[in-house]
Amino acid sequence: MDNPFRGFSAVFYKETLHVRRDFATLFFSLIIPILQMLLLGYGIDTNIRQINTVVYNADGRRESRELLDRLRNSDTFHLMRFVNNDKDLNDAIISGKCRVGIKIPVDYSDKLLHQMSAQVLVLIDGSDSSVAGQAINVTTAIGLDESLRRVLATTDTSFAVDMRPKILFNPDSRSPNFFLPGLTAVLLLNVTTFLTAFSIVREKERGTLEQLFVTPVRPMGLLLGKLLPYLGIGFFELSMILFAMRFLFLVPIHGSVLLLACLSLPYIFVSLSLGILISSKATSQAHAMQLAFLTILPSIFFSGYIFPRETMPKFFFFLSYFVPATYFINITRGIILRGASWAHLWSDGLVLCLMGTLLLVIAARRFHNKVIMA
């Protein structure tokens, strides 16, 4: 008699009808993530190449021209402008037309020929830290390489230490490979949270929720009945995103797709429960929208999707443990890029399951205490 899930199948039946009737909403909520994915997938390249560079070559002889060729061949710099004085060099950077300025002094070749140390001035615009970092690294490396060659040119020995970095898992450093597995987590959260939050807030607005509470339906039956159809939709959405990732952006999936599917269920469950929790607080769809955005921003910034978690200040690093996307991004990158298996990822899956259950229980209690009593 006392079944805590009472009314589940009735609510499930009704909710699938709502989804079918409101085909437009469903369609857009499935299509918009794919569009976002196309934009980000094709539009963003985190590898820094062809930085606009201004050059003031006061020397002009063979040695200086060789140096410029080496910079050009690195693919990092695009030598787009040549000037004849310091002022123009500075102006080109201040106006934002160039990010890097290179000044080769008049005595560059002379000093080299006399076995002296020749200076080259490299001006770097620090307003974008990743561009600046790349410019410093490449110019320093070229300078070092150039010096070593000149020192070793007379003898025939090789370098004493030969560092050979090898990048695992994403050897070409392709941006989509890095971006899209993380994007999956954010898009999935976006869609599912909104869908459940709206489906419940709509009932509040219409007054049907009040009616439901006078029936023998139990909060858990109601919430799970609402949640399950959207779990199906979330799963379908995930399949679409993965399909586009694999066959449109050619991101290879190194691990098991089945494992990815299994571990995404708890994540979808978490985002749906989050939507339900939001709906227990929100009184209108506009209100629900604002609250949903509140949950989406931390998922973008504190989950490691864009910025590495390790470089965050301690507080935010700690905070990132409470962001569900943190765990799912580890799962997607793990399976897709690193070929991780169940043994590597079970703890992330477990945390997501716990989070989802906790959120759902809190939401059910809130429904019992706040919504009914209001």
Added chain:
Amino acid sequence: MTPSDQPAISASHLVRRFGNFTAVNDVSFRVEKGEIFGFLGPNGSGKTTVIKTLTGLLPLSGGDATVQGIDVRTDPEGVRQNIGYMSQNFSLYSDLTVFENLTFYGRIYGLSPERLRERMDAIVQLNGLGPYLHRLSAQLSGGWKQRLALGCAMLHEPSLIFLDEPTAGIDPVARRQLWDLLFELSAHGITFFVTTHYMDEAERCSHVAYIYFGKVIADGTPDDLRQLPDVNPDKTYRVEISAPHVTQALRAARTIPGIRSATIFGQSVHALIDDSLNLDHLRSQFLNHDVTVAEIRPLAPSLEDVFVELTYKHQAAQEASRG
């Protein structure tokens, strides 16, 4: 006590507080089986709160209530399984058809598929919903929405149905039809608990109670209430004065000594008159004020008179107690 003579609702000394505010203050009443119980009162007087406590949505701060013989405090789920409830805004799913709405509520109450089909046929027959079965409920007019909502509320055959302002925003024809339906169902033994603001609807109830600021200040059949001494003070009687110019007649009535109170009612003035002032005397008083009066006849108080009198009396008492 055998189940047959158990009341449908028995509420004794209900109290419900929200913080410092007492929304329901020592409310007691009894609703017998088969009654149409009208629960009346101004907005914010606690009607909906009483319904919420009786349906187990709000725990009581004090007092006891049984609904259909089930204790609301210990088994709210049991209460909900045995009652029907229709809220003010006919909470239907507008993007679902009539059939789907009924199916949903049937399943919520756990009806088996055969039983659901049987009950749906009966309700569609009774409420005349047949032609609209596969229409979206958004496309129904107000009256039909209300019939569907009532149908959803009685699908599981409750013998007690709560109707919270069932006729708000409904045209007069649909209103009349709903009441005809309620009488028919009531004849089959179903008890109704109805809240309303319409006095003509209150007159149709077999039992009414009037709640004012959390307290029940009148309880009985409409006839009982009309006989209340508060409404019919000693040595007074009520008359209906028809006049071509009612506003003039009212202005005059308020200056004539011996008329205790007067108010306009359609094309006539209802007045409470001292015994000492007889009808002929009254007529001549109006002539003195240059007001033509077509007819004056004695009148029993209407329920509206009853509630207005009681409200004034309680307002005065409240102000007096506040000093």
